[in-house]
Amino acid sequence: xxxxxxxxxxxxxxxxxxxxxxxxxxxxxxxxxxxxxxxxxxxxxxxxxxxxxxxxxxxxxxxxxxxxxxxxxxxxxxxxxxxxxxxxxxxxxxxxxxxxxxxxxxxxxxxxxxxxxxxxxxxxxxxxxxxxxxxxxxxxxxxxxxxxxxxxxxxxxxxxxxxxxxxxxxxxxxxxxxxxxxxxxxxxxxxxxxxxxxxxxxxxxxxxxxxxxxxxxxxxxxxxxxxxxxxxxxxxxxxxxxxxxxxxxxxxxxxxxxxxxxxxxxxxxxxxxxxxxxxxxxxxxxxxxxxxxxxxxxxxxxxxxxxxxxxxxxxxxxxxxxxxxxxxxxxxxxxxxxxxxxxxxxxxxxxxxxxxxxxxxxxxxxxxxxxxxxxxxxxxxxxxxxxxxxxxxxxxxxxxxxxxxxxxxxxxxxxxxxxxxxxxxxxxxxxxxxxxxxxxxxxxxxxxxxxxxxxxxxxxxxxxxxx
Numbered sequence: 001x002x003x004x005x006x007x008x009x010x011x012x013x014x015x016x017x018x019x020x021x022x023x024x025x026x027x028x029x030x031x032x033x034x035x036x037x038x039x040x041x042x043x044x045x046x047x048x049x050x051x052x053x054x055x056x057x058x059x060x061x062x063x064x065x066x067x068x069x070x071x072x073x074x075x076x077x078x079x080x081x082x083x084x085x086x087x088x089x090x091x092x093x094x095x096x097x098x099x100x101x102x103x104x105x106x107x108x109x110x111x112x113x114x115x116x117x118x119x120x121x122x123x124x125x126x127x128x129x130x131x132x133x134x135x136x137x138x139x140x141x142x143x144x145x146x147x148x149x150x151x152x153x154x155x156x157x158x159x160x161x162x163x164x165x166x167x168x169x170x171x172x173x174x175x176x177x178x179x180x181x182x183x184x185x186x187x188x189x190x191x192x193x194x195x196x197x198x199x200x201x202x203x204x205x206x207x208x209x210x211x212x213x214x215x216x217x218x219x220x221x222x223x224x225x226x227x228x229x230x231x232x233x234x235x236x237x238x239x240x241x242x243x244x245x246x247x248x249x250x251x252x253x254x255x256x257x258x259x260x261x262x263x264x265x266x267x268x269x270x271x272x273x274x275x276x277x278x279x280x281x282x283x284x285x286x287x288x289x290x291x292x293x294x295x296x297x298x299x300x301x302x303x304x305x306x307x308x309x310x311x312x313x314x315x316x317x318x319x320x321x322x323x324x325x326x327x328x329x330x331x332x333x334x335x336x337x338x339x340x341x342x343x344x345x346x347x348x349x350x351x352x353x354x355x356x357x358x359x360x361x362x363x364x365x366x367x368x369x370x371x372x373x374x375x376x377x378x379x380x381x382x383x384x385x386x387x388x389x390x391x392x393x394x395x396x397x398x399x400x401x402x403x404x405x406x407x408x409x410x411x412x413x414x415x416x417x418x419x420x421x422x423x424x425x426x427x428x429x430x431x432x433x434x435x436x437x438x439x440x441x442x443x444x445x446x447x448x449x450x451x452x453x454x455x456x457x458x459x460x461x462x463x464x465x466x467x
Contacts, residue, residue, distance in 0.1 A: 010419040025069035027408035030200015087409030102146035110139025152183035197380035199230040204377035255394030258333035269295035339386040
């Protein structure tokens, strides 16, 4: 039993690590694809050299993100069969559908038109080339939709039946997957988070060049595009995140209770801004700063709403599902939510500051704003990781909410030694890959537009090879 528990924990750590690293690049790809499409649309409508330069410039960062994202995503496909074969057997008929759609439809669309976009400069008409990048953006959105549909089914299973003969879940209503309330709100939240990520990357790169007073006109335009996207998206994501919390309180109340370290059921519940204690083994926080009624509003949309406590939910789940401990890691839940919320508030303030500077035409000369905007590029990676931990850790001990526990989804033939070896290999490989990706993103993000144009001209002058 002990060895089995170690295997489960190691496999969880391995999948969590590969997922988090992969998810570093997914929002970057979705967000940058959209912004590059916006920049090329501007070039199509106003055919100046500067718009073309910045489109190709940020398109290079997009390509780096796509390349690393594809490599890291492939590993997860193998993990389903190698580490989690019992889970794959149980949910394969449901989970496999959206994954197949993602690979055969969305990824095919995205990769095909990305190839046309890369090699189509000065070969395709400007209109067709513009269409290609918008189809790349559409493909990335569809890819996220199929993945989120599969993941949302794990949070709130719908549209299925249990084949008692084979003891497997079978899909009987595919429409239910894409009308799942957890999917609808969760997908919109992921897309908005991706737009925040992409716009902050564009803003950071633009701020770096503006701070150096290089290509000021061009990067002033890209900074403007980034802020125009960032400000309304940050307002929307606060609303969507709040509504997602209401949906999760309905279908996964344990997740919401853990996110607040709410051990006992309450009405007109306060939201704790900060507390010491109240974690996994401590139900009495020693210090706490509260906002009255805010938790009830976030969880139920009413200041008079009732939020169930961890102790009461634990007793309810024991009666419903049998003996076991159903409370997720409270420390991870509590602080993941606050990292996401607090950093999001700071990003909103940054966007408002940038919009005010744009209005006063002082953006290019505001040294403090440019300095902070450069370093703000790290915030979406913390927010995205915190959001992912909140979603996935909050479901524990379930791998599929109410249907299958994580401990029952592991591959019986995989030993803890096997997982240790692969975990070390993955950590080493991903560390190397992460260093290379960061180096390339920083190197190309600092490249001068004139140097980029000179390189492009040199490539066009190279003689064609005849075979």
